[in-house]
Each structure stands twice: as structure tokens, then as C-alpha cells.
Amino acid sequence: MTDEPRPGQPPPAPEPKPAAPAKPPVVLPDPVFNTANGRLLFAEDRLWPNRVWKGMFSLPRYRNGALMLAGIIVAGTAFVAAVGELDSRVRPVFNWLSAQAAALSLPALLFPAAWIVVKVLAITGVIVAAPIFLVWWERKISAHMQSRFGPMVTGGFHGWLQTVADGIKLFLKENITPVTADRWVHLLGPIVALGPVFLAFAPVCFGRELAAADLDIGVVYIFAMTGVSVLGIMMAGWGSGNKYSLLGGLRAAAQLVSYEIPRAFSVIPVIMLAGSLNLTKIVAAQSGWWFDGIPVLPRWFIFYPVVGQLSFLIFLITSVAETNRTPFDIPEAESELVSGFHTEYSGLKFSFFFLAEYAYMTLGCCLMAAFFLGGGAAPWPFLSFIPSWAWFTVKVLGLVFCFMWFRWTFPRFRVDRLMDFNWKFLLPWSFANIAIAGLYVML
């Protein structure tokens, strides 16, 4: 009890603490000047492009990137060569399955029908998987053309899961039908736009023996199917009950229908030279080499003097126009018509249009690869260890890159000039081209 200090008495003086070392005065950085060293603040904090551009390849991250890219190419080539031709892998499975079906004495039509379902699923897989990759690729390409990075976070490596995340988002979004819209037309528009793409892919030959349906009228069939999609876009424009959509739909009708014509005519020389409408036979007609069989320049249709290049160019231009991409994105002209025919669409219905655009782009590039670039053929014999489906994919991706390149560097055409370009330039030249091809066939 004696230890407690009595009230009124001062408490015993505490032990004197050792003197704390003098703290350096806190210097708050001036927002403008870095007072510590008298230099500009941002000079160290921010990276100006001129400083990056000076020593681009001396920077370790660029060097690492180049090495990584080379590694990916080498590993991919090795993997693809190890897999080999797909038909040789699938045929044993098919034979075994058909033997089983015969042993079980199933009804005669059941097994072929089941096999068709397998093919349909495979094509659906291609159509759905291609846009997932292409959208990501397009975002990366556009970003690098615009000195940006594009998606970098989702999925870790350079945002490779971005499109999947976007797809989930679109799937979960609310489907809005405007009050003024014609409900059924509004609903059916995207379905009619997307549906024919699946059908149009049927005769496409993805490599050796890799066509779902080896149609003898393949070319005509594809053009017929792609023609139906215009209807879906018009329905979307009309059924949305929006003036901008209506204008977009009108423009789409005019543009797509007109560009169908030179597009079809530009393929006629190919058909004349190949002597068939079957895509597999068109590809087969391009085997061999120019200059007496010396393997330097393959006998692809694009290398036929004049006629090949002309029809390739016309087909390329009209394919861009058919997919509504810049410089022909007039139906959806973002800065004029907000988004044209798909202004009023959201969620899954919007993603249908999105999917259709990319699927048509893939289809167009597949056709170009088959018509003009020899399908799955290797350009030189020493590269033929890479299987045909891989060559086909590489060619398609190269052409898709051209599409994206156009889109991110060109401005948009004007409506009337677009029509002039089609009727006064493309169409006469495609006629002339047919005449030249006629000369070839006669000689």
C-alpha cells in the first residue's frame, strides 16, 4: 500500500529515456518539382515512347518476347508434325466403329447418321472456337498497331482468356427487346443471320480428306447459303424499331446484295480452270509446279498470270465487304449510325451477330485459301512434313490477318462511292477476268 502515490503528491519522476535520434525532416514532394534532386518528377516516373523506341531490341523484354515467339513456332511445328494428317488418325477409329456397328447388326442408316452428327459437332466446334481465338487476336493486333497492349490480365498469359470472359458476360446479360420492336422479327434476325454459316461450312475442305460433305456443287451451295444471312441483317434492321437500325439495315441490303455479284463472278475463272465446282477437286487441280515441274513456284491459282491475281483481289475485296468490316463497315458505321442494325441488340442475340461476323470472315478466308492458295498444300516439298490441315490453318490465319490489317488502318467508304466502286469497277473487271480465263482455257 505504501507504493501507491498519495493524492496530492507528484508521482515519482520517470526514468529519463535515451534521447531519440533526430528524425530527418519529412519533405513532401512538390507536385511539380522533385525538390530532392531538383529534377522533373515525371522524367523518371513516366516512359515516353521516344525513349522506348530508341533501343527497342536492346530491351530485355523485347528480346525475351522474340525468343518466346520463336520457341512457340518451333514447338508448334513439332507438335503438328507429330500429330500428322488427321484423316489417317480418324480413319482407324471410323473403320473400327463401323465394324462394331456391323457386328451388332444395327439398322443400316443409324451408323452413317451418327457419323454425320459427329461431323456437325466438329464443324460447330470450329465455328465457335475460331471466333474465340480471332477476337482475342484482333484485339492484340489492333492494340499493337495503336501502340497499346490490348488485354493483358485475364487468364495470365497476354489475356488469352479475355474472349471467354466476354462470352460469359454476353451470355449473362439481359436480353432487351425494345417496346417499338417487332418482337418476332427482332428475335429471328440474329438466328437467320447466324444459322446459314453453319450450313455454309459443310463443303469446306480443311485439309486432306477433311470435308464434312464432299458436295459436287460445293461453290454454288456456299454462295447460296451465305446469301441467306443478308435477310437476317435486314430483319434486324427492320424489326428493331429504331431509325438508325433501319438505315443500317437498308444500307446492308444494298451493299451485301451488290457485292455478292462480283464475288461470285470472281470465282468463275477458278471454276473454269479447275473444271469443277467441288472444293476438294479445285484444291486438287492446284497441285504441281510451274516451270516444268521444278518445285519453285506452286501451281496455285493466285500464281496464274493476271487472271489469278485479279480474281484474288476482287474476291478479297468483296469478302471484306460481305463481312461488313472496315473499309466497308457502312451498315454498322459506328460514328454515323451508332451501330447500325445491331444497335438494339444485347446479350446473346448481340453475340450471334458478333459470331456471324467472325464466322463469315473465317469462311471467306477458308474459301480464299482453297480457291487461290492451294488449300492444304505446302508451298515447297521440303515443308510437306507439316500436315495439310496445319498448312490450311496457317493460310487462313494469314488471310485473316489481312482482314484485320485493313480494318485498323483504313477509313470507311461513303455509301454512294461504295456502290460506284462495286458496279463501275469490280464488276467490269470481273467480267474482263472471265474473258481472260476463257483465253487460258482455249489455249
Add this chain to the structure above:
Amino acid sequence: MTPAPLRTDQLFVNLGPQHPSTHGVLRVGLTLEGEVIMRAEPDIGYLHRGTEKLSEIRGWNQLVALSDRWDYCNAMGNNLAYCLAAEKLLTVEVPERAQHLRAVMCELNRIASHLIFFGTFGIDIGAFTPFLHAFREREMLLDLFESCTGARLTYNYIRIGGVMRDLPKGWPDLCREFLEFFKPRLQEYDTLLSFNPIFLDRTKTVGHISRESALNWGVSGPNLRASGVKADVRKLDPYCLYAKYDFEIPVGKTGCCWDRYYCRMLEIKESVRIVEQALGLLADGPVMAKGVAKILKPAPGESYGHVEAARGDLGVHLISDGNTAPYRLHVRAPSFMNLQILQELLVGQRMSDVIAILGSIDIVLGEVDR
């Protein structure tokens, strides 16, 4: 019996105020016949903030900050126009170094503003990539502004009697570094957009403003010069020390959209020249006039100051009744004047050309509505 005439309806389309290409909140009521425009009525006022009225209760020094908000893409020009008018009223002599600094900042800001024009015009025409290229360079300019003024958009840098503060150490070198980087980019823009055949096709044929019509409607700035009138306040009524700098006034020929576009691109080159000269002429000295009070009370009177802002002849009319705030402030906003010609220009054009013409006139709604 003659068949009944085909009944066609005209379509009324509201372009804006929430449209991606009206550069803010402009509404244009368009009457369409198919894709052809029969009547166009610009409707403004969606961004009205009442800065002119507000000026009557704010102190003279505070108005610089308000002036930033008129044409927010070219805040330095606004500051300068107001300060010139106020300095006439107060009879303040601005030191030479401050004059040069004002010119440097105004020209850099003109470049930044024209870069926005270049980018957004590209988007209007449908080319997306030029926009990001332009903003890459503008970002560097904003870094320069930030390091000097502390702000990236509304600088409040030019003050009555001089400028806010002197340049930070090393700033002129950094600025020259930027200019050296920037000059080759201009050629890049030309290859990317200016001489693209599709771009030429879309812009050379539409939106012609004749010399007479431009003068009658009171158009100014690059829009007027594109029509062939060699009018530039920097030459006609030189302020700061523009008489000392050697620069050209680019003039267009036909007054089409492309001329208006290319006039601006050439102006950027001239601005680069002016900045280089002004940086070379910078001598040590004060940047603020002596004896400018915190609370100003100019003698009763009127004054008018005008500058060549990025969008044209920007004038400020001040009336003082000897009080701590102006009796009246009026802004002659170039965007407002330039916008008026739209109703005449658009008739007979196509829907897609509306955007091209509107983009080429280059309005800033903050300045139109104030």
C-alpha cells in the same frame, strides 16, 4: 387513269445529344429523304454552365480558372484571351520572358488541340488507329504541361500580368526532345490518313464553304483559312511577341472538309516552328509583372482582347464598373460562330457526310454553350 403518286415519308432523326460523333452534347435535328438531308437544325445549350453570368460575381483573378472551362481542349488560349483583355483594362506591362512563355504554351496547346481534332476526325471517317496515335503524342504534351503547371487539362497558368510560375529545370530540353520526336510523326499521319485514297474520296467532295459564305457567317480560324482567306489574329493583330516569330499561315483552296483538315495539320507544323523559336528567344527575367494586386479593382471602362485560339478568333469583352468583379464579360466563342454555318452546309448532303462535315468544323461544345 393515272396511278396514285408514290407516297414517301420523310424521316426525322435526332443526331445527338447522345451520339458518339457529335463531339459532346450537340443535338442536330435531321430531316431525311432516304439518306439525303432536307433540313438540319443544330440545337445547342446542353452544356450551358453560365460562366459569363458567373463572372459577374467572381474576382478578376478568379476568372482565369473559369476561362479554362470554355474550350477545354485549348485552355491556354482561353486564359490568354481573358488576360489580354484584363491587362488592357489594368494597363499592366507583361515582362518579356512571360510573353515568350505564353506563346510557347499557347502553341503547344494548339498542337494538343489539333491532335484531338486529327484523332476524332479519323474516328468520324471510320479510321480508329489515328486516334490512338494522336493521343500518344498528346499524352507527352500533357506530361509537359503537367510538369510546368501541375494540371493536365485546365491549366490556369497564364495569369493577369504574366504567368503562374517559371519553367521547371530542364523543361526546355524536354520540350525540344518532344518536338524532335513529334516532327517525324506528322509524316506518319500523312501516310496513315491524310493521303489515303478513301479518306480523300470522302472529304474532298463534301462540305464546301465558299469564301463569301465563310465571311458572311463569321467563320474564323482554320475553317476560314481553308476557304482561302488569309486571316489570322497572330498576324493581323499581333499579341504577345508573335511579330518576332517567323511563321506562315497555311491557306486552303476550295474550303472542302479535306482543306479544313489539312490546314490544321499544316498549322501544327507552324506551331512547332513557333515553339522552337520562342524557346530559343527565352532570356532570364521575371515572369510576372510587378504590382499586380491579389484583389484587383480596375478603373471603370471597357476592353476587348482577342487571340487566335485553336478553333478561331477567340475574343473577350470586359466591362468594368470599378468593382472587384467585372460588370459584364462576353466571350466571342469561335466554335459558336463556326457551328452556325452547319444548317446551311448540311442541306443536300448524305447522312454519312453529316459526321464528316461536323467533324471537320471541329467544335467544342464547352465553348459553344459556355
